Amino acid sequence: xxxxxxxxxxxxxxxxxxxxxxxxxxxxxxxxxxxxxxxxxxxxxxxxxxxxxxxxxxxxxxxxxxxxxxxxxxxxxxxxxxxxxxxxxxxxxxxxxxxxxxxxxxxxxxxxxxxxxxxxxxxxxxxxxxxxxxxxxxxxxxxxxxxxxxxxxxxxxxxxxxxxxxxxxxxxxxxxxxxxxxxxxxxxxxxxxxxxxxxxxxxxxxxxxxxxxxxxxxxxxxxxxxxxxxxxxxxxxxxxxxxxxxxxxxxxxxxxxxxxxxxxxxxxxxxxxxxxxxxxxxxxxxxxxxxxxxxxxxxxxxxxxxxxxxxxxxxx
Amino acid sequence: xxxxxxxxxxxxxxxxxxxxxxxxxxxxxxxxxxxxxxxxxxxxxxxxxxxxxxxxxxxxxxxxxxxxxxxxxxxxxxxxxxxxxxxxxxxxxxxxxxxxxxxxxxxxxxxxxxxxxxxxxxxxxxxxxxxxxxxxxxxxxxxxxxxxxxxxxxxxxxxxxxxxxxxxxxxxxxxxxxxxxxxxxxxxxxxxxxxxxxxxxxxxxxxxxxxxxxxxxxxxxxxxxxxxxxxxxxxxxxxxxxxxxxxxxxxxxxxxxxxxxxxxxxxxxxxxxxxxxxxxxxxxxxxxxxxxxxxxxxxxxxxxxxxxxxxxxxxxxxxxxxxxxxxxxxxxxxxxxxxxxxxxxxxxxxxxxxxxxxxxxxxxxxxxxxxxxxxxxxxxxxxxxxxxxxxxxxxxxxxxxxxxxxxxxxxxxxxxxxxxxxxxxxxxxxxxxxxxxxxxxxxxxxxxxxxxxxxxxxxxxxxxxxxxxxxxxxxxxxxxxxxxxxxxxxxxxxxxxxxxxx
Numbered sequence: 001x002x003x004x005x006x007x008x009x010x011x012x013x014x015x016x017x018x019x020x021x022x023x024x025x026x027x028x029x030x031x032x033x034x035x036x037x038x039x040x041x042x043x044x045x046x047x048x049x050x051x052x053x054x055x056x057x058x059x060x061x062x063x064x065x066x067x068x069x070x071x072x073x074x075x076x077x078x079x080x081x082x083x084x085x086x087x088x089x090x091x092x093x094x095x096x097x098x099x100x101x102x103x104x105x106x107x108x109x110x111x112x113x114x115x116x117x118x119x120x121x122x123x124x125x126x127x128x129x130x131x132x133x134x135x136x137x138x139x140x141x142x143x144x145x146x147x148x149x150x151x152x153x154x155x156x157x158x159x160x161x162x163x164x165x166x167x168x169x170x171x172x173x174x175x176x177x178x179x180x181x182x183x184x185x186x187x188x189x190x191x192x193x194x195x196x197x198x199x200x201x202x203x204x205x206x207x208x209x210x211x212x213x214x215x216x217x218x219x220x221x222x223x224x225x226x227x228x229x230x231x232x233x234x235x236x237x238x239x240x241x242x243x244x245x246x247x248x249x250x251x252x253x254x255x256x257x258x259x260x261x262x263x264x265x266x267x268x269x270x271x272x273x274x275x276x277x278x279x280x281x282x283x284x285x286x287x288x289x290x291x292x293x294x295x296x297x298x299x300x301x302x303x304x305x306x307x308x309x310x311x312x313x314x315x316x
Numbered sequence: 317x318x319x320x321x322x323x324x325x326x327x328x329x330x331x332x333x334x335x336x337x338x339x340x341x342x343x344x345x346x347x348x349x350x351x352x353x354x355x356x357x358x359x360x361x362x363x364x365x366x367x368x369x370x371x372x373x374x375x376x377x378x379x380x381x382x383x384x385x386x387x388x389x390x391x392x393x394x395x396x397x398x399x400x401x402x403x404x405x406x407x408x409x410x411x412x413x414x415x416x417x418x419x420x421x422x423x424x425x426x427x428x429x430x431x432x433x434x435x436x437x438x439x440x441x442x443x444x445x446x447x448x449x450x451x452x453x454x455x456x457x458x459x460x461x462x463x464x465x466x467x468x469x470x471x472x473x474x475x476x477x478x479x480x481x482x483x484x485x486x487x488x489x490x491x492x493x494x495x496x497x498x499x500x501x502x503x504x505x506x507x508x509x510x511x512x513x514x515x516x517x518x519x520x521x522x523x524x525x526x527x528x529x530x531x532x533x534x535x536x537x538x539x540x541x542x543x544x545x546x547x548x549x550x551x552x553x554x555x556x557x558x559x560x561x562x563x564x565x566x567x568x569x570x571x572x573x574x575x576x577x578x579x580x581x582x583x584x585x586x587x588x589x590x591x592x593x594x595x596x597x598x599x600x601x602x603x604x605x606x607x608x609x610x611x612x613x614x615x616x617x618x619x620x621x622x623x624x625x626x627x628x629x630x631x632x633x634x635x636x637x638x639x640x641x642x643x644x645x646x647x648x649x650x651x652x653x654x655x656x657x658x659x660x661x662x663x664x665x666x667x668x669x670x671x672x673x674x675x676x677x678x679x680x681x682x683x684x685x686x687x688x689x690x691x692x693x694x695x696x697x698x699x700x701x702x703x704x705x706x707x708x709x710x711x712x713x714x715x716x717x718x719x720x721x722x723x724x725x726x727x728x729x730x731x732x733x734x735x736x737x738x739x740x741x742x743x744x745x746x747x748x749x750x751x752x753x754x755x756x757x758x759x760x761x762x763x764x765x766x767x768x769x770x771x772x773x774x775x776x777x778x779x780x781x782x783x784x785x786x787x788x789x790x791x792x793x794x795x796x797x798x799x800x801x802x803x804x805x806x807x808x809x810x811x812x813x814x815x816x817x818x
Binding site for chain 1: 640643651656657663671674678683
């Protein structure tokens, strides 16, 4: 067992997984001892609802990062999707049709990113900062500066639906995670994604079509952002132009904490998931303590920096 | 016979419980060029790192001018007169030549810490002039050629009054025509009484420049050879531990149908090149750097753009500019730059081996891990890849074993044509001979093989037919029967448009 653990940690990206599990246990234990209202069903349901959307979008982003790319436009894509969805519902479109169109809009936004990165070969950072600002501008155009509310209750009440006490958004997130873990470990794509992230040239020389993979990932990222935005819209019951603004950073925070290498290549989905849960519980606990969001942000940032520190390798 | 300047006795060293040096005796005398050879992993670098104080030895002693010494770090070794020039230079590209030479010297600062530039430039100029180098000492190092940078490294050692100069693969980064100039400088230092340790894989250079050669194998002394003509074979057999008569195995075989036919192909760096390779035939493609041999391979493989011409694989035309088309036709390509193009160092042997053939292991979209494991195990055995297991990172393998992983990756696709580009570059003698044997075996099994190489002995050793390229054109084609090295060299440097050699 000890040897297994030692080998596991040595493998790239797993170090953070182990550290995070240890940290998570300590953190949860500390909160449940210190805070009387922490270990309650309603608090955990709340926590799950809040982290579900972030969890969904962190999945494709983690994979995008593994290919050595980045997507900073997620928040804006979510904004455009949610506002469009809200307007479609207000216009009386049936819910299934609105869902379908919204996912299409997400896919379209994703393929815009994909086009910039895979076809025009722009740097991912530059391209998605561009689309981030562009699509946020589009949000303002779509809302005209007013918030869109008055959504049908059949839609908004979905966020209050539970299966065995677990919010369905959280279940959906878990399902997407499960699929992603399966795909990354058991299929061709998993190996190819890591290969492209570690060494794009060598993977091209092995016949791997990196551009195709990147394009599809961005489209997928857009679709998942669309789905996540709908659940968020259900919770808030209204959409305004700042919808999901800054979500890209929150997502990055979660997956960087999970040990995904921003330079591409290493990292695994389990790490991304644990990073997400850790941040969610931390923020929730700090909320209970009564700490304001501004201070919370400071602490989460500090955690990222600490988690990135590597002890220098011993000489010899 | 003079006393050795530097001598080691019974040096031992272990890493993580694995003994890599098992009692090494080594010596070098004043004014002597001592070669140090051995396969990768034989212990050459470890020994040199112990001598210069980068590692500490577990056992044995180092004697410098007869006295036992221990250097806590390399700067102390340099202070007494032992300098090392690593394969990768240790220069600051944004600083001038003079600054690099005297970088960590205090002699050029007055007591206020102000640098005496005039004195520094003057001294740098004097040292370089003595080395016969015509360099402006104010030039930034990044503007220098590789050879000039090497001269700066040598000047650094000379300025530190080196009595022993260790050169680790000094020719590795140099263009072929500049090796002689480097030799000239090395001989000059020898005449001045400097003891030189010359580490190299290139036997031709060892033969030419060394007075004696120490051979290491598996962390042990194999012996010391006094160099003279013809002794190099002894050195090689000591290195690999067997006779080298079968170094280039070359079976007689009959060729089959044409596997690859290239007709008038042009593209970046390539002009109207045609070539045919039959099944079971090994064609050596020889050319100097920039001759277009790599461009040829990349265009055939669909990795770079083909502007004209046709490529046929067994009579079926291969779509242009698509590596997928070339791969699915049955062409495989082992590229020259192993670390950048051949392998993914951070991934393991298993993943690297199946990288180009993942679809073959899919069942309903899911990879069959057991099937993969068994197949990779087979490759590891067939190619004798020395590793701790399939899940070992390729980074941790020696150059030769990394190359075998690249080979395994392509053999896994069962290709009909294998293009090997500099397959033995950066590979030790033992692995080299294994690769040659592999080429022979694969040709016997009916593969067509195109081996691109800039090493004449290798081309003549393994090929059935040799094609020479120069400036993007074929300048010569010969059946490999008693052609001389000079013929190939002449064709490779000819400026002619080319058919006169047919």
